[in-house]
Amino acid sequence: MADSEPGPVSDLHPPKEFTFKAVAIGLLIGCLLCFANLSFGLQTGWISMMSLQSALIGFLISRLLPLPLSAQEIIVVQTTAVATGTMPLAAGFVGIIPALKLLDEARDGSPPINLTWLAGIGWSCSVAFFGVFLSPPIRKQVIIKEQLAFPSGTATAQLIAVLHKMPPPDTTVRRRAGFIAIEDEETNAHHEEAEEVSAPENFQSQGWHALASSFAASGALTFFAYFFPAIFSVPLFGSYLAREWAWTFTPSLAYVGQGIIMGFPTTLSMSLGMLLGWGVLSPLSKLSGWAPGPVGDMTDGARGWILWTSLAIMCADSLVSLLPVVAEYFADLFPRRGLEVHAKEDYDTETEDRLVPNTWVVGGLLGSVLIGTFLVWVVFGHDGIKPWATLLGFALGGLLSILGVRALGETDLNPVSGLGKISQLFFAWIAPGNIVANLIAGGVAEAGAQQAGDLMQDLKTGHLIGASPRAQFFGQLVGSAVSIVITTTGYSLYNRAYVIPGPSFPAPTAYVWLSLARLLRDGQLPENSGIFMVSFGALFALTSALKTYADRRQLWYAGWIPSGVAFAIGFLNTPSFTLARLVGGIVEYVYRTRYAKNKSDIRLIVIASGFVLGEGVMSVVSLVLKTFGVGVASCWGCLPGLCGGCPA
Template identity: 30%
Template sequence: MAFPSPHDLPAEEAPPLAPSAASLSLLSIPGDTPEATDTYWLTHVYQGDRLPQFTLRSVLLGAGIGVITCATNLYMGLKTGLAFGVAVTAALLAHTSHGLLRRLTPGLAGAPLSPLETCNAQAVASAAGYATGGALVSVQGAWLIVTGQHPSGPTLLAWTFFLSALGVLFAVPFKRQLVDREQLPFASGAAAATTIRTLHSTGAEAAPRVRLLGLGTLLSGLITAARDGWGRLPASIPFPGSWGGVPLERLGFGLDMSLLSVGAGALLGPRITTSLMLGALIIHGLVAPRVFGSGLVSVEKGDFFEWCLWPGAAMLVTASLLQFLLEARILRRAWWGMFSRRASPPHPVDALQVPRTWLLAGLVVVVPATLVVANRGFGVPLAHAALAIAMSFVLCLISCRVTGETDATPVGALSQVTQITYGVLLPHQVNANLATAGITVNSASSSADLLTDLKTGHLLGANPRRLFLAQLIGSGVGALAVVPLFFLLVPDREALGGERLPAPAAFVTASVARVLSSGLGTLAPATRAAVGWAALAAVVLVLAERLLPPRARRWVPSPLGMGLACLLAPSSSLSLFLGGLVAALVGYVKSTTAEGRMVTLAAGVIAGEGLVGVGIVLVQALW
């Protein structure tokens, strides 16, 4: 398969090569126009025709790591409702495990992995470990709670794989706009790229960066072990005092004993993290005391986060859809380019993207297969299943954009959009409500994960179509591993809800489905008013981002960051804000070396908690 070579570009089109010190921590591709950015990437970043990438050993290595990470994420999700993002963890595990194999069996392991092979292994492992288990933890757990029985094994296996593959396919048209053009941060993907660069780097800057990566990993790992493994640290230290007659601890304000969010905040930057903090102060500091005081949510027993889902979902969906409409011309051109019959693409970079024939062939196979499984396995009428798939395409775009800007995938909030729709279309049918929500959860998770991996590959100069294949393989590996494990951990309804597997996400999803199956009319008027105000605020902020002068625009809070604050504990928003504050201070110094080392340290603290957290979950599962 032939790809355009960077050396085929005329010399006068190539911008000057970035300094090697900056290339270790490059988080965006320079260029004044999209064409200039593409040319710079193809000339100075792309390595797909120089280094091995999609090799058998990288796929097998990623599959093995993916089996481990999908098992730990499934267990952690059933235990706490949380899941580990595994991009950085998978990259480190791929590099270190292959290094160990080279020491034990040098003849079998072969030469060291190239950076792109490490990236490929990370993509397989990430797809297996993250993109396949989210719906099992929430929607399938809720299905078991509501119906009292599992779907058949083959049905659930096909459902998990086809929906993950559908999300991968849906994300393909968004890549050029969100990753290449807008260059959204995708903090976990950027951290994985920085980690891989550092592990494979040489020269004067290499040793200090490796030490910083190791220091961040060690420090974050020790804190995680002391907190989650040895029980010597609390999850967070609550702030004393009260606000509006409600204790600050009950409102969720405190200091997280975790460096992972601080590291992610440093990569997201000050604007998004400040918006998160502002949103947390408004929703948890101003709105929550009023909600508690009105009796809408009980201070002692009520879960304010369940109520927060409504305005949070409204703000995220409204902001993302409006941004989509404002960018419709650009996105329509990108989508049309996938299917047009033009003989030559407008830029050589387009020849490296996923071919339209692959996308069409995938959709022709996966969409009908999903419809059949939804109808026969879960009882959803074919027309309604087709509508759910069409809706999921738009919700995948929202998921990808929110993940790109905030590094969090709001699948719970997005599944509500589907559940609200089917509460109207199929009232009082809780099963159909849950099944269609499963389409959204799995496809949205998979789409966001693909673009996170494509961000890693874009910064490393990997071939995007090979990463697409790695994601599809990882989705298959994850489905084959996680579905049998789900049946093993959760043999029946009685396995959920106890001390061993509390499954909070499953019970929340089940309760939301029961409410929404009767329509929005069952919601309290105050809740419906909050949804309306949140949607209006999103419209105002998105339009302000567009219409204000550039100097004033940077002071406009991010509507996605403020919406996501409704779905996070205030302590998590504070940690992200502190990381963004560090990034702002380093940016104020305007030192390329300092910025590069900050990025490396941030990648280390993300990796440390991920690696140790996975290890703790494995120990808990085995013993």
Template identity: 25%
Template sequence: MYFGRIYSFDITQRFFWKLKMMNNTLVEAMDVEKKTIHHQKEEMIEREDLEELQKAAEVQRRLQPWKKQITVRGVIVSVFIGSIYSIITMKLALTAGINPHLNVSAALLAFIIVRTWTKLVRKVGLVSVPFTPQENTMIQTCAVACYSIALGGGFSSYMLALSKKTYEQTGVTTEGNPPGSYKEPGVGWMTGYLFAVCFIGLFVLIPLRKILIIDYKLTFPSGTATAILINGFHSMDDKMAKKQVRGFTKMFSLSFLWGFFQWFYSGQGLGECGFSKFPTFGLQAQRQTFYFDFSFTYVGTGMICPHVVNLSMLLGSVLSWGIMWPLIKKQKGHWFPEEIPEVSMRSLNGYKVFIPIALLLGDGLYNFIKITCITVSSMYVKFKGRKISSEESNNNDAIDNRTRDEVFIRENIPMWIAACGYISLAVVSAITIPLIFPALKWYYVVVAYICAPALAFCNAYGAGLTDLNMGYNYGKVGLFLIAALVGKEHGVVAGLAGAGLMKSVISVSCVLMQDFKTGHLTSTSPRAMFLSQAIGTATGCVVAPLIFFLFYKAFDVGNPNGEFKAPYGIIYRNMAILGVEGFSALPRYCLDLCYGFFALAVGINIVKDLSPARIGKWMPVPMAVALPFLVGAYVAIDMCIGSLVVFVWHKLNSKKAELMVPAVASGLICGEGLWVLPASILALAKVKPPICMKFLAS
């Protein structure tokens, strides 16, 4: 009986054991089937991606008409990217005065968004038009044209210099700064002024585009680099593209959340609380602006900018805030009166403003003369029939170049469009600009537009050879000339408005030529490029004033002790006063120091150009040295950390760094830069951070 029980229990055990084994086998079979199905799905997606790339390559070979190169999704994406980058560039311009080139970043972001878009549409079951390099180029062109208005529209320089706050900071009692010589920012007049001065730049050099790009074979380094990267995006392995997307997404999320986290500790918006005032090197160093302010925007910008620019800024920080300003401050009562407030131009602030002006003018004047000489000599050689570019190294390159040239010439923009557009817009500007700025008479506008085509051609030719857009320097020349001609009563306002007019026409035409070079190398139609540039410019003329006004109302823009210092505003105002008054506006010994730093800027450039490459590459950039003189050292520290990250990354894995640095840097810049938008809305709604994190001496 006992044995029978044991036997029956054993049978029962075996039954359940077999049942368990069958269940495990079934589960394993189901897992294998699931993995197989998942693997098949991945292979299907990869095949679809490969088919999409093949379709895109086929479309590229067949080259669609220019009307089909401009798509609805492309316009939507470009307006979105342009608006985001307008916020980012506006923040950079109003805080540190930095103007980084984000062309590559815009092209990468366009590639990420549209590729993600097409995959989502395909998963839903809809058919998507293949994403081609031509569409990528169109989006990049439109987005860059949009944010270029926020970058170069003068919101951080001559427009801000016209404000009442900047007028009061420069001293209302000075002879060249008479009462009422200001114009408060307003969305209406800013938008009208931008439409008047920016659109005309699109028509200046259209008749000369074939001469500059095909006949002279100018390189336009920024345009060429962007084209190479766009072509590379569309020919790279899909796994590499996924890595870039993941890298961008991770850094974007981290940067945005970090900006949100920092907001809680930034106190009542007085600029004295939060992580941005962390005394990294001690309280004494912090008082001299030497600290790391935990800004991912500047770290990402430092990853994009060349090492020499970041190190030049660090050198300028040590030279100014580490040595000069503490020593000059001790001369209070000797070099300048004790009772004068520090914001006055006849006190320490005068040295902080005019010495960097001397560096900027020295660097700008040297490069202006240098580019003019290079342009004249190169044009002379070209007209004499010599070749300024080397022959193609092989037949394939020659065939590719001939194909690109044919596309570039075939999609011609009629001469009458350029002539009618330029003349009609010049007439409109001559009528409307004096209505906005009565001090700037119509005949000054007419003379400026008569001279603009020749100056724009010289600037574009020089940029094609050296990648230096000298529009700002032409604007400064116009500022001094008009301010001096108009006189003391209205010279400041007229000079600032005239500077914006000259700079906008010359700079916009140069940017268009760089984009034409990108379109030439990606076989994009010039008509599509021109229309994309026009759409982006129109969008920027509307978006940029709104963004600036958001910053202007939400933050204390122009406060020398706040976050949004906007250094170029007070610099441009004082340049106009200098053009009216002469050197009598400077405090004691300031002129001598200005002479010295002007000579230093010229000397550095001469040594850089004449010395061997191994020495010249280590020479500082005077314009970068000048930036921290008024802003502070913290920006240079942030950007040098970005340089350090890139340097170490290249040492550890150079191939991965070359692939991922643009994506990571773009994510860092976009994330924290986009947080400014909700932060501005909170500030306008008078919602203040709950905590003030501040550090005091023990």
């Protein structure tokens, strides 16, 4: 895969594509993504990896400055940006950390835990590098030996090849049907199309103009909405439904952009969940007296009641989708006699100086586990979680990472929500009654699985384009290290300026983590929620099985079977968050089916990226204004309790 055979170099010599300009641009994009993901994650529980978008924006920036970057340097830009931008989820700042703030001493045996900035740095350091050091050996297995598809990573490689006018990468991969290898027809179709596509000569100027315009539009709307909050809380279905049942619409261009990036099938699944959760189960629980509090209350309101059905759907979908992966994993370990097993060849053509040495991997894993365990003990104390439990959390995280990465490689979905619940179940068994330990150890395990999965998509892209795995490894380390400070600082600022969880940043996944931890300790469910959990859990177990079957056989209807995780997210978020994403999904579908010249048309992705980044950057400006006491200009049009930042 290397462009030329490199000469002897020292093990510590950085690969040629690991350049200052590539890392600097990657960090710039990653920091923007980090703030965007932190803001959106605290609002909706959903973050975007933005791998393809990072590569695209890096390409445009390099041409604008101009600082021309090779295709391999763009890979470093992308890898660094993703490692930086996804830390809010990996370090639990959109889930675990807000959940610790919700603890109740009378109920949970521990007072609320609100980490200081320094404690947040210590916690982030404890989980930031385990997944990075875990990536090289997993890469060897799933990318080189098994050649799993990793659809998003493959699509990014095709984009980079088009932008740099390179020959299309060889994306022929092997899908498994039992033990017999078959070709991935969908990926081969993309490969054939890529051969016919070339970057338009004027794409650089058009692409930059589209990115800048969408960035400015989204940023301006967000800035204006800060001073006039009613703009982002439109009673689209009437004031009664908005006030009593939380049916409002947020015309955020960033949400529309996220819907475009997610695609129509995913946003449709979320919207179906929204209709069932907020249109049927929420009124049912309220009117039946099962959830007597205000509809939006997560404790005794309808939102807290439907949370349990959402949790059951997430667990059922994630666990069922993992079963084939687990079965194949053990089948590979213990093949049956007489059954023909497809030989797995080692197709890695990289030279040793471009790979990550095993000594680095072993030393890094041991160091990250031992130092991480020590830092967790320093931050939370012996009463919070015992060091042996943290060590088990890292070990479990390593095992779950393998399952998560394999699921991601075959389905393009990293089931971290289900993996997190598995870790909570395990620690409820070994450390019964300790909710703090359950949350922390579960977060440690989830961090490794989520980080290793996200980084594996980038390593797949690098493998197809011919980038140095060592250069990507360095980019991952730098991005993760910088993001420790960026993410912790950003969360601390948000925590000072806003109530978290609160109206502006409800942090819905925090309630998922804490509710399951409480259930595992107390065994108490809200009134009549159990029957709905069992019913919808069973339904989506069957749905997930059908979707997994259709995906693996590449049946035409596979993409139209609802995603259980996306469906459940529709329960977690109020309709205002989901409706705008549905708009984006519809725009994506119409553009792709009617206006796109081919599947490699990336104009809409450019615009969507600008929408997401524009609001992400402006959220930082809004945060600064809030910190210095600059309030809204007018609450005109706001309904009571529905406009973030408005006291009306």
